[in-house]
Amino acid sequence: MFDTALVILIGLAGGVAVGMQSPLAGALGQRIGPTASSTIVHLGGLLLSLFLLWCRGGERIQEWYTAPWYMLAAGCLGVALFQTINVTLPRLGATAMVTLIIVGQLLTGVLIDAQGWLGTAARPFDMFRAAGVLLLLAGGWLIVR
Numbered sequence: 678m679f680d681t682a683l684v685i686l687i688g689l690a691g692g693v694a695v696g697m698q699s700p701l702a703g704a705l706g707q708r709i710g711p712t713a714s715s716t717i718v719h720l721g722g723l724l725l726s727l728f729l730l731w732c733r734g735g736e737r738i739q740e741w742y743t744a745p746w747y748m749l750a751a752g753c754l755g756v757a758l759f760q761t762i763n764v765t766l767p768r769l770g771a772t773a774m775v776t777l778i779i780v781g782q783l784l785t786g787v788l789i790d791a792q793g794w795l796g797t798a799a800r801p802f803d804m805f806r807a808a809g810v811l812l813l814l815a816g817g818w819l820i821v822r
Contacts (some may be wrong), residue, residue, distance in 0.1 A: 696775050702759055703766030703774065711763035715756050747795075773821045780817040784810065 698718075730738060732759035741749075758778070765774040787806060794800030800806075 695778070699762050699775055699778060700766065700771040703771070706759070706763035707767055711760055715759035716764065717756065719752070719781055720761060769821065776817050776820045780813055787812040 695731060702718050703716065704712055708719075711777065730736060746809075761778070762774060765777060769777075789795055789797055790800040791802040791806075
């Protein structure tokens, strides 16, 4: 029970981090430009990641080349996210921007789960998930409108 609660809290903390990072990066992008903002954000992330990797004894970094090519493209998706933030934040505001990002994440997660892509266990798209997707889309629309 405690383990599950801890994992839930960690997941919520990740959501807070995304909720804070997106407006901060978007505001930085408005000030210095979207690509400059993305560079600074990713450089900061690289430095912190290198420090954490050092603290953890390098983990298995030497095996990076054994990962499939599409896993190595994750950094490019991060750049795409930051460019998206810089377009949506000034036009729609922070709440709508974060809402659209979260709706996109959840819809992608449902699709990945339903197909069992990227090494995930397949979870069928049933009527409960369909209802959840409809509620998600309705909630997103109500927030963005």
